[in-house]
Amino acid sequence: xxxxxxxxxxxxxxxxxxxxxxxxxxxxxxxxxxxxxxxxxxxxxxxxxxxxxxxxxxxxxxxxxxxxxxxxxxxxxxxxxxxxxxxxxxxxxxxxxxxxxxxxxxxxxxxxxxxxxxxxxxxxxxxxxxxxxxxxxxxx
Numbered sequence: 001x002x003x004x005x006x007x008x009x010x011x012x013x014x015x016x017x018x019x020x021x022x023x024x025x026x027x028x029x030x031x032x033x034x035x036x037x038x039x040x041x042x043x044x045x046x047x048x049x050x051x052x053x054x055x056x057x058x059x060x061x062x063x064x065x066x067x068x069x070x071x072x073x074x075x076x077x078x079x080x081x082x083x084x085x086x087x088x089x090x091x092x093x094x095x096x097x098x099x100x101x102x103x104x105x106x107x108x109x110x111x112x113x114x115x116x117x118x119x120x121x122x123x124x125x126x127x128x129x130x131x132x133x134x135x136x137x138x139x140x
Contacts, residue, residue: 002134004051005037008044012051020052021060031063031098033128035119038071040136046071046080059096062088066099073102074112074119081106 004012023030037045049068053061069084085103088095095103105115125133 002037002040002136003139004048005040005044006136006139008047012048014055017052017055017064020064021056024063025060029128031067033120033125033133034067035070036122036125036133038074039116039119042071042075043077046075046077058092062092062096062099066096066102069099070102070115073106074115076112078106 004010004016020034024034037048046068049064049071053064053068056064065084065088069081069088072078072080072084081102085095085099085106088099102115120128122133122135
C-alpha cells in the first residue's frame with residue numbers, strides 16, 4: 001500500500017483492497033495504524049484509499065473510505081471529507097465509529113492541525129503491526 005502511494009498513480013490490485021478490508025474488519029488497530037500513511041502525503045493517501053475502496057461493498061468499503069476521508073480532512077479538504085461521509089451514510093445507513101468522530105470534529109470546526117496530533121507515530125505503528133511498517137523511504 002505504501003508502495004502504491006510512493007508510485008502513485010499506479011494500479012492498485014483488487015487483492016490488496018480485500019486484504020486491507022479484512023485487516024480493518026478483524027483488528028481496528030490496523031485501521032488506526034494505516035492512518036500513518038496520511039503523515040507521508042495525505043492527498044496521495046486519500047487517492048490510494050479511494051482506489052482501494054472501489055471493489056469493496058458495505059461496511060468494508062465504508063471503513064476504507066473513512067481512511068480516505070481522514071486523509072482529505074488532514075490535507076485541508078473538509079468539503080471532500082463531508083461528501084465521503086454523506087456517501088457512506090447513504091450507502092450503508094450509518095457511519096463507522098471513526099467516521100462519526102471525524103464528522104463531529106469537522107462540524108465543530110476542528111482544524112486539520114489539531115487532528116494531526118492523533119495520527120500514530122512511526123514507532124507506535126510498528127508496534128501495532130508487530131514489525132516494521134513501510135515508509136516511503138523503503139521504496140526509494
